[in-house]
Amino acid sequence: MASLLLAVVLLPLLGATINGLRAFLNPHAPKNKGITNAVALGSTALSALIAIYIVVSSAGHPWQHTYFEWIPAGIGHVGSLMSSFSVDFAFRIDALSSTMLLIVTCIGFLIHVYATGYMSHETGYTRFFTYLNLFMFMMLLLVLGANYLVMFVGWEGVGLCSYLLIGFYYDKHFAADAGKKAFITNRIGDFGFILGVFLIFNTFGTSDYEKVFALAATGGAAQYGWIATAICLLLFVGACGKSAQVPLYVWLPDAMAGPTPVSALIHAATMVTAGVYMVVRSNVLFRMSEEASLVVAIVGAVTAIFAASIGIAQNDIKKVLAYSTVSQLGFMFMAAGVGAYTAAIFHVMTHAFFKACLFLGAGSVIHGCGGEQDMRKIGGLHKYMPSTHWTMAIATYAIAGLPFAAGFISKDEILANAFGYAVPIWIVGAIAAGFTAFYMARLYFMTFRGSYRGHAVEGIEESEPKHAGHDLIPDQRHLDHGDAHSDKAHGHHAHGHDPHESPLSMTGVLWVLAILSIVGGVVGWPAALGGPHPTTFQHWLEPILLPIGGQAFHFHEASHALEWTLMAVSVGIALFGVFLAYRLYVKRKPVPDVLEPRLGLVHKLLANKYWVDELYGKTAIAGTLALSRLLWWFDAWIVDGLVNGVRHLTVIALGYGSNLFDKYVVDGAVNGVAWGAKGGSMMFRRAQSGLVQNYALIMGGGIVLIALVYLFMKP
């Protein structure tokens, strides 16, 4: 079983290696897509099949296997204890990693299939699949690692793959910039994460999950009170970076510069949920620190409403989905913060289904409309793209939180828990859910209803600067335009043609994901609707919620009447949002956006994303630049001045002085020794007469002398 698990991880790496070598040896003409497909799809499919077999046969029983001792660093002091720092390269299978393993391998495989259709006209086809397979490998390391350091390798690895794939169109300036932005923003988070891991090792003397959590659970909050808070906050900084939470969310919307399957796989379904996975994995530590949990809940709630409000005013179809992802990730952290760890993972799963479906649907729209991403220039697509339309409609239904779809069940579980934790957080979450329903309905109506506007508004690009959303600082405009360009580079149809439906490899995947978006919630069917308590999903994940200090974990429980009320309220809010979008967008031509005159300044605020990028530009980035200029000045004048001054001093004073010193003192000493030796030897040479018998006489005299001394001076 352990070697099978290793195969799950190594197969994508093997695929990446083969395709990588092929792309490297023959960069411009990887014509043979058949081999690329066979390698990439074969490795991920096999990996997914083995993963399913492992999960089914393990059935939630935790086990872990050490493959080799990775960092045997000997013995050292840890706190007051002597401890040996040794990290094993080990994988762990339990309920949590099984869930993530299935999400990553199965969604990953589906998106690989989709990408064969979507990327079919691209030049870097083999390179793309190399990166995608490498990403799978790193993501599997992340979720399967049995200690924080193996997780960290995967954590950094997925960051690298994210960077490579965002910058996939590396000859486009905006894509390269977006890649760098993602990477650098993530570094801030990673710094916090690794500090958290150091602190864990310093406190517990190991980084192995099993041992850390066992120690923490026996010690309890009494023993590790404030240090647990510190660890959790540092880990959460890492989660904020990777999972795009306020204030480090800015990279994710720009990450849409990458190809759409990447957005679906990395920036919606898997990588960005790594932070949630990490927080849930560390739930023992988070449960010991109420302060850290409160911070997580507040950051999650703020992110949820903040990003959802921005999503309202975006016109780029992928930008809307990007802000939606940030907002949904906020929901997941809100769940983790209020102690609903199973709800967080449940939402990770359902979100993976419907958000992947939405992104892939958006990709299909872009593919069919010749690379157009501006929702004002498309519309009425239900006539041209029936499969895409229906799957998108289903996924929109799910994410909006309308009854009995997967998104409804997971979101209501989160909101019910939030209500039990603190009513203000529930209010924020409910409003964010309303925003979600509104912007998703807006996206759906603008894209699929009405009539196709691709022919009519050909000249819209020239009028764009009038639109508030594009009245930005120059490089921001680059980014906004950029997204459209990225897939214009991709588009193979001239502007003005009718949209067309995508090939079966894309629509098939869309249908699978759409069905999962509806039925995927069954495993978490709540008790209030006749399900078991705790729900199947909660029961499945219960083993990872270790008891702390002898106190077992309790799932949140509320009266069914209260749950029904909360459900009714959130469905009401969602329906209101959908209705509002229907009123605003179905009958009218949304060019320019009908929201703009109605909301005025607020719209300007939202369309410009609260000017957060500009704020960061003026503070953090300008500050860094100013600091580096100051440091340059310091280097050029103070440090160089010192160095040059010392040089002058050396040349003039010391150089002359050392010449004299060398001439008289050093040479004098050397010659003096020679003269001394010569003079001394003049004296002693007389003893060397060359007469052997003299030597013999002296030797004999010496022996007699020694004998006499021995005789008369006996001790």
Add this chain to the structure above:
Amino acid sequence: MPSTAQYLMLSGTLFAVGLIGVIVRRNMITVLMCIELMLNAVNINLIAFSHRLADLQGQVFTIFVITIAAGEAAVGLAIIIQLYRLRSTVNIDEVRTLNG
């Protein structure tokens, strides 16, 4: 059977004769013979004590000394012959190129 002291006296006398011969004689061959004399004085000493202490180690040493003495005589005579061919003399006072 002479006593150990008598053997030692013989040995000491022979050694002194040999040593003086080495120091005062000018002929190299004589010097070499005197060295042999000193070695044999030592041999007598060793055998005397071997007999007195009833320990065969002394006699074994003597065998070694005789062997070494044979080698020494061969090498010494070879040097003297070569020196004679080079300098046409065996007078030790005329061979003093080692003086400082």
